[in-house]
Amino acid sequence: xxxxxxxxxxxxxxxxxxxxxxxxxxxxxxxxxxxxxxxxxxxxxxxxxxxxxxxxxxxxxxxxxxxxxxxxxxxxxxxxxxxxxxxxxxxxxxxxxxxxxxxxxxxxxxxxxxxxxxxxxxxxxxxxxxxxxxxxxxxxxxxxxxxxxxxxxxxxxxxxxxxxxxxxxxxxxxx
Amino acid sequence: xxxxxxxxxxxxxxxxxxxxxxxxxxxxxxxxxxxxxxxxxxxxxxxxxxxxxxxxxxxxxxxxxxxxxxxxxxxxxxxxxxxxxxxxxxxxxxxxxxxxxxxxxxxxxxxxxxxxxxxxxxxxxxxxxxxxxxxxxxxxxxxxxxxxxxxxxxxxxxxxxxxxxxxxxxxxxxxxxxxxxxxxxxxxxxxxxxxxxxxxxxxxxxxxxxxxxxxxxxxxxxxxxxxxxxxxxxxxxxxxxxxxxxxxxxxxxxxxxxxxxxxxxxxxxxxxxxxxxxxxxxxxxxxxxxxxxxxxxxxxxxxxxxxxxxxxxxxxxxxxxxxxxxxxxxxxxxxxxxxxxxxxxxxxxxxxxxxxxxxxxxxxxxxxxxxxxxxxxxxxxxxxxxxxxxxxxxxxxxxxxxxxxxxxxxxxxxxxxxxxxxxxxxxx
Numbered sequence: 001x002x003x004x005x006x007x008x009x010x011x012x013x014x015x016x017x018x019x020x021x022x023x024x025x026x027x028x029x030x031x032x033x034x035x036x037x038x039x040x041x042x043x044x045x046x047x048x049x050x051x052x053x054x055x056x057x058x059x060x061x062x063x064x065x066x067x068x069x070x071x072x073x074x075x076x077x078x079x080x081x082x083x084x085x086x087x088x089x090x091x092x093x094x095x096x097x098x099x100x101x102x103x104x105x106x107x108x109x110x111x112x113x114x115x116x117x118x119x120x121x122x123x124x125x126x127x128x129x130x131x132x133x134x135x136x137x138x139x140x141x142x143x144x145x146x147x148x149x150x151x152x153x154x155x156x157x158x159x160x161x162x163x164x165x166x167x168x169x170x171x172x173x174x175x
Numbered sequence: 176x177x178x179x180x181x182x183x184x185x186x187x188x189x190x191x192x193x194x195x196x197x198x199x200x201x202x203x204x205x206x207x208x209x210x211x212x213x214x215x216x217x218x219x220x221x222x223x224x225x226x227x228x229x230x231x232x233x234x235x236x237x238x239x240x241x242x243x244x245x246x247x248x249x250x251x252x253x254x255x256x257x258x259x260x261x262x263x264x265x266x267x268x269x270x271x272x273x274x275x276x277x278x279x280x281x282x283x284x285x286x287x288x289x290x291x292x293x294x295x296x297x298x299x300x301x302x303x304x305x306x307x308x309x310x311x312x313x314x315x316x317x318x319x320x321x322x323x324x325x326x327x328x329x330x331x332x333x334x335x336x337x338x339x340x341x342x343x344x345x346x347x348x349x350x351x352x353x354x355x356x357x358x359x360x361x362x363x364x365x366x367x368x369x370x371x372x373x374x375x376x377x378x379x380x381x382x383x384x385x386x387x388x389x390x391x392x393x394x395x396x397x398x399x400x401x402x403x404x405x406x407x408x409x410x411x412x413x414x415x416x417x418x419x420x421x422x423x424x425x426x427x428x429x430x431x432x433x434x435x436x437x438x439x440x441x442x443x444x445x446x447x448x449x450x451x452x453x454x455x456x457x458x459x460x461x462x463x464x465x466x467x468x469x470x471x472x473x474x475x476x477x478x479x480x481x482x483x484x485x486x487x488x489x490x491x492x493x494x495x496x497x498x499x500x501x502x503x504x505x506x507x508x509x510x511x512x513x514x515x516x517x518x519x520x521x522x523x524x525x526x527x528x529x530x531x532x533x534x535x536x537x538x539x540x541x542x543x544x545x546x547x548x549x550x551x552x553x554x555x556x557x558x559x560x561x562x563x564x565x566x567x568x569x570x571x572x573x574x575x576x577x578x579x580x581x582x583x584x585x586x587x588x589x590x591x592x593x594x595x596x597x598x599x600x601x602x603x
Contacts, residue, residue: 116463116479119433122416
């Protein structure tokens, strides 16, 4: 197994475990475009999952381009090492497609005050934006919007749910 | 589709589900008082809820009074000469109120004529006529409760005020947010704006006529200011980044707010007449949740410049911020008492968030609430109670706690979340 694949498997296991511990409605929001991949057809070559300039990889669960959520530690805005690859993949796509536009939606969990959490969500969005810029994304391609704790993906007051809500969602407004 | 969206975002005024208020913990030394049913001499038909019931309800909810049930009253005197003080002493009542409602000579509105007596000394403590316009009978009853409260505690009542709060129903694409204004007893809730996107941080203007708030209806945070009675509103700020935490200066001429157009959240002060904004703080940390000291000299705000969120203050015209709260891991969202001596905050410790009050002079915290996720404290305009948001199971509810922590009450909506309470100033 190559490193990318191992990381991906670890991520899937991690998410599945987290989802099992929470209530059914607390299922983390999977990257929006995770459609079932059609069975491979002999004639059309499958995209190389590590070719991050290939837009087909947005729907390829084996590619980091299909991952669009970055999770954070409590009251922190550091992009954890296991998520850096995802940011790099999207930065590479933006570098290859200068017309691509991305909104980084920053979120916080429910603990703490709403306005402070708006600041925290923005700080997380800025951290992802800074990393993406350093890796080839241009500043005019990246917009940060903070929703603070106002748009949770789950509403249970426990650590598993809070972990799902502390996130930055990478949303393409143009590909 | 566009038409539907535009309609959904329009400021609206509609009846809302009412908050039910119940006392969670009361005061064992509450004063026994009898509010005798008022004589109805008004030209209009009597209301369903009588004024004496409204007055009793207000006094009961303050936690400082124990009003007698009407069924337990052996006598119901209408005039001073009919009061037999000995009977009331036997019934263990300390104070008695009698009164009537009549139509003023002008023919418009109502007059509430009432007297308050000390049962033990038989002394008359109050004798007043409160005149209100047509449709304002409840407001008149709250004014009477305010006067009784002040006569017996020395502190002006805050029953004739209003509260603003945000309700949230539904999940995901079905979410609905309303900014609601209701009487302080939860009566007559009116939605003043509704949106499928989040609403937060309502702040009253000092004259109680306007509310500033944050709305995500444009996709990003934006600050609006809306006239509560006419519904007309004005966009105050919708720049790049965060537009949040509006707070009117005590004279209403300025608004403090949080903007992150410089790259991170900073406190700005906007002149309401010219629309010009001046940057007050400058630090890479999160600076937000500004509120004014009652004398208008300082702005208190939340900042994590020291590592974790704490309350700081800065001269309102700008200057060097100084740290105010010196204990605890997480202190945020300050609300100042009307005398400017105490600061209510949401205090975090581990996963527990409680409402705590910092005494500026003695530099000490008093924890007022049990947690676990208590936030958004808002002092009553007389300083007697603090309204705040908390959770019960997975629901957001409002609670109020007396400034000494002895009395707590819960304000529950029939469905959905209630949050972000803001107590209005005294409306004269």
